[in-house]
Amino acid sequence: MSGRVGETEKRGAAVTGGAPDEIEVRDPISAPDSDGKPVRATRRFPMFTRDTARPEGGGRAAPRSAPAPARQWPILAVLCTVGLGLLVTAFDAFRLGTILIGSALLVGALLRWLVPDVGMLAVRSRFTDMVTYIALGSAIVLLALMAQPKPLLEIPFLKDTLHFTVGDETG
Structure with missing residues (x-):
């Protein structure tokens, strides 16, 4: 017994x-x-979550004794670069500003891959964060390069796709 x-x-x-x-x-x-x-016996979950797992890499990027900004340097670097890109865009340099914003997200993906503890830059798993940062950063940079007037990047099939979807109204 x-x-x-x-x-x-x-x-x-x-x-x-x-x-x-x-x-x-x-x-x-x-x-x-x-x-x-x-x-x-039931599908109900406890009323309060007792503990949540931090995302991998979600620890401090610097020791606890360091000041708060130093502990979160990866996210601050990305956010400051995005802020600089927004400022440049506001001063009528659209293409340069948006390329800077997209590049900041790509650097965020690189930091998420290389730095073991990235602080608040870690949101989900390392793979999910990297895929999200790369997809959004690449899309912003590509759209900035294709922006009119005088696009730096032309994709030939896009013009044909637009022609066939919208059609010709004059004929």
Whole structure:
């Protein structure tokens, strides 16, 4: 019986009284089945989350003794570059400003890949963060290079695609 009590307590239930069949459920999420093993009795989740896992690389980028900005230097570098790109765009250098913004996101992906602890730059898993930063950064840079007037990058099939989808209204 002592072996059964130890096993039962490990599973989150306790034997009450003297009989081994009387099991008190301590965990409202799981209840013991006929063998005494906990089984999820409901699909409800606990009301409050007790703990959340930080994303990998989500630790501090500098020791705790360093000032707050130094601990979060990767996200600050990306945000300051994006801010500079927005400022350049506001001063009528659209193409240069948006290329700077897209490049900041690409640098964020590179930092997420190379630096083990990137602080708040880590949002999800390393793979998800990198794919997101690369996709958004590449899209912004490509759109900036294709912006009119005088695009620096021309993709030939886009003009034909636009012609066939919109059609010719004059004919």
